[in-house]
Amino acid sequence: MKVGRIIKVSGPLVVAEGMDEANVYDVVKVSDNKLIGEIIEMRGDKASIQVYEETTGIGPGEPVYTTGEPLSVELGPGLVTTMFDGIQRPLDAIRAIAGDFLTRGVEMPGLDREKKWHFTPTVKVGDQVEPGDVIGTVQETTVVLHKIMVPPGVRGKVKSIEEGEFTVVDTVCVVEGDKDYNLQMMQKWPVRRGRPYARKLNPDEPLITGQRVIDTFFPAAKGGTAAVPGPFGSGKTVVQHQLAKWADAEIIVYVGCGERGNEMTDVLMEFPEIKDPRTGESLMNRTILIANTSNMPVAAREASIYTGITIAEYFRDMGYSVAIMADSTSRWAEALREMSGRLEEMPGDEGYPAYLASRAAEFYERAGKVVCLGNDERVGALTVIGAVSPPGGDISEPVSQATLRIVKVFWGLDSSLAYRRHFPAINWLNSYSLYQNKVDEWMDKNIDPDFSKNRIKAMTLLQEESSLQEIVRLVGRDSLSEGDQLKLEAAKTIREDFLQQNAFHEEDTYTSLNKQNLMLKMVLAFYDEGKRALDNGVYLNEILDLPVREKIARAKFIGEDKVSEIENIIDELKNNIDELISKGGILDA
Amino acid sequence: MYKVAVVGDKDSILGFKALGIDVYPVIEKDEARRVVDTLARNKYGIIFITEQTASLIPDTIERYNNQMIPAVILIPSNQGTLNIGMDMINKNVEKAVGTNIL
Numbered sequence: 001m002k003v004g005r006i007i008k009v010s011g012p013l014v015v016a017e018g019m020d021e022a023n024v025y026d027v028v029k030v031s032d033n034k035l036i037g038e039i040i041e042m043r044g045d046k047a048s049i050q051v052y053e054e055t056t057g058i059g060p061g062e063p064v065y066t067t068g069e070p071l072s073v074e075l076g077p078g079l080v081t082t083m084f085d086g087i088q089r090p091l092d093a094i095r096a097i098a099g100d101f102l103t104r105g106v107e108m109p110g111l112d113r114e115k116k117w118h119f120t121p122t123v124k125v126g127d128q129v130e131p132g133d134v135i136g137t138v139q140e141t142t143v144v145l146h147k148i149m150v151p152p153g154v155r156g157k158v159k160s161i162e163e164g165e166f167t168v169v170d171t172v173c174v175v176e177g178d179k180d181y182n183l184q185m186m187q188k189w190p191v192r193r194g195r196p197y198a199r200k201l202n203p204d205e206p207l208i209t210g211q212r213v214i215d216t217f218f219p220a221a222k223g224g225t226a227a228v229p230g231p232f233g234s235g236k237t238v239v240q241h242q243l244a245k246w247a248d249a250e251i252i253v254y255v256g257c258g259e260r261g262n263e264m265t266d267v268l269m270e271f272p273e274i275k276d277p278r279t280g281e282s283l284m285n286r287t288i289l290i291a292n293t294s295n296m297p298v299a300a301r302e303a304s305i306y307t308g309i310t311i312a313e314y315f316r317d318m319g320y321s322v323a324i325m326a327d328s329t330s331r332w333a334e335a336l337r338e339m340s341g342r343l344e345e346m347p348g349d350e351g352y353p354a355y356l357a358s359r360a361a362e363f364y365e366r367a368g369k370v371v372c373l374g375n376d377e378r379v380g381a382l383t384v385i386g387a388v389s390p391p392g393g394d395i396s397e398p399v400s401q402a403t404l405r406i407v408k409v410f411w412g413l414d415s416s417l418a419y420r421r422h423f424p425a426i427n428w429l430n431s432y433s434l435y436q437n438k439v440d441e442w443m444d445k446n447i448d449p450d451f452s453k454n455r456i457k458a459m460t461l462l463q464e465e466s467s468l469q470e471i472v473r474l475v476g477r478d479s480l481s482e483g484d485q486l487k488l489e490a491a492k493t494i495r496e497d498f499l500q501q502n503a504f505h506e507e508d509t510y511t512s513l514n515k516q517n518l519m520l521k522m523v524l525a526f527y528d529e530g531k532r533a534l535d536n537g538v539y540l541n542e543i544l545d546l547p548v549r550e551k552i553a554r555a556k557f558i559g560e561d562k563v564s565e566i567e568n569i570i571d572e573l574k575n576n577i578d579e580l581i582s583k584g585g586i587l588d589a
Numbered sequence: 590m591y592k593v594a595v596v597g598d599k600d601s602i603l604g605f606k607a608l609g610i611d612v613y614p615v616i617e618k619d620e621a622r623r624v625v626d627t628l629a630r631n632k633y634g635i636i637f638i639t640e641q642t643a644s645l646i647p648d649t650i651e652r653y654n655n656q657m658i659p660a661v662i663l664i665p666s667n668q669g670t671l672n673i674g675m676d677m678i679n680k681n682v683e684k685a686v687g688t689n690i691l
Contacts, residue, residue, distance in 0.1 A: 482652070537623075537626040537630075539648050539649075539652070541648065584622065584623070
């Protein structure tokens with residue numbers, strides 16, 4: 001390949017001439033330091049290259065080597081539990097040779113070439129295989145069974161296949177098609193292209209996260225898209241961490257994109273210690289981390305999102321339910337803006353490039369519930385959850401707007417709720433989920449036939465509360481009728497005893513759907529029973545002074561193995577109200 | 590048609606019977622409360638109640654203060670007045686016209 005020559009350097013953007021053999025989106029090595037870069041624009045023989053590493057000390061005249069390959073990730077055993085940087089360099093391995101901070105020009109394959117994995121074939125010699133067919137499995141961690149698939153473009157008869165210990169680059173299978181293909185456990189895939197699938201399905205099953213406000217009121221579907229916009233300090237990162245911890249996906253890809261380093265540290269410290277409620281194994285055994293913290297090179301931030309989603313798609317192709325969390329897509333958009341500015345492109349709103357919306361759409365559209373390639377019609381789902389950090393919490397800015405146009409679930413975090421210590425600070429009045437209908441069906445079928453009815457009732461109470469609050473602000477609480485005052489109290493119970501959830505409390509951090517259903521019933525029972533008592537002439541104060549309310553408030557701390565205690569609380573509430581009515585009410589009314 | 594009732598200790602209210610008003614003698618708190626609530630539900634438009642009895646059940650009086658029907662009106666008993674009734678009228682006047690003109 002021809003060697004190009006640098007003619008201009010501007011931060012992470014390098015312009016080189018003599019690049020006429022290269023193509024756009026090819027990976028290049030810049031200067032003799034071999035900095036990794038990617039061509040993002042070609043004009044004649046001049047290529048604009050975004051360099052994924054620090055460019056200090058690089059000047060015009062230095063060489064640029066083309067690799068002729070697009071930016072790709074290596075997919076195979078060894079991904080899970082590893083932490084990568086934005087261009088899939090394993091950070092642990094880099095640390096071993098380069099120390100605590102990234103140094104320039106470190107080259108490191110994405111997957112460990114030395115480590116041996118036990119490969120168990122699932123096809124026999126002579127079988128006909130197509131792209132996506134599983135030819136064997138590797139037990140990657142205790143919970144992840146890694147399926148080795150025929151890469152796209154390869155079809156034919158299995159000529160030989162072996163069981164045993166192999167590294168990711170050893171040939172494990174030979175497929176005889178129009179030529180002999182030597183299949184390894186590892187395959188490569190360019191990050192900017194979505195991996196192929198057979199067909200897309202409509203997402204209809206909820207992604208259960210154990211977060212009450214999310215599962216009950218604003219559910220995300222497996223294979224859906226969701227956005228968490230919120231101002232600084234409103235708890236975006238905690239919400240993302242909670243989802244990464246408790247979502248019932250089989251693989252979690254967490255992309256820390258331009259946020260603080262200590263947030264990734266939290267993940268690294270906490271995840272290995274937390275046990276997955278479904279498998280009883282450490283959460284780290286299903287997690288892949290991609291870190292491009294705020295002090296790491298900007299251009300790699302742009303790539304980190306694509307690296308993450310390509311890895312996620314690969315696991316989806318195995319028929320797993322995968323969830324990818326990107327925290328935060330605003331930093332990614334800012335990286336786009338920085339590159340766009342240096343490319344001297346015409347800026348759009350707030351300086352973001354005009355193609356911001358299409359890039360965001362391209363990313364979120366890679367989510368979905370799909371029938372994977374391959375003869376066994378596996379169904380995999382890829383859920384994308386992106387945090388957005390609008391400056392000042394004003395979601396009328398371009399990144400939030402571009403995101404909201406595409407995603408179907410909106411969890412709007414509210415700084416005033418966060419200020420009142422209401423966490424998770426998801427505003428129930430302006431958040432929405434467009435999967436609600438589908439998920440309602442599922443909940444009614446699998447959890448409780450009354451689930452969606454109860455949810456609607458609780459949401460109605462919360463909405464009525466906000467209009468009553470306006471009256472209270474004008475003329476005071478005492479001017480409301482007792483019925484309305486009870487409504488306010490009931491809504492307060494829903495807010496404090498149901499919606500609020502402590503991410504750092506052992507029992508409260510995760511709530512199963514069964515417990516959510518009972519808790520929802522309990523807080524609604526308070527309203528229904530209170531109303532019954534009022535109708536029978538009992539005084540509001542007497543209802544509010546019932547000691548059982550304390551128990552309602554503490555129900556969230558009841559362990560998952562003792563959820564039937566919530567039913568006892570409901571019974572106790574009913575008995576107490578019956579007593580009140582017989583004591584002070586008018587029975588013959 | 591709305592009806593008129595009077596609630597209080599027997600000695601104070603018995604005389605109202607001569608005027609054709611329904612008389613409901615009560616002695617203690619819970620009883621008073623239940624009687625007033627029941628009357629309110631049973632289409633009584635005006636409920637007279639002695640101040641002594643009313644002072645036992647302030648919550649109940651407060652409850653009907655904000656409702657148009659029934660009108661709960663405090664009257665002195667045979668022991669004399671406690672001035673609660675007058676205070677309430679003063680308060681209502683103040684609310685209505687903005688200053689105490691009585």
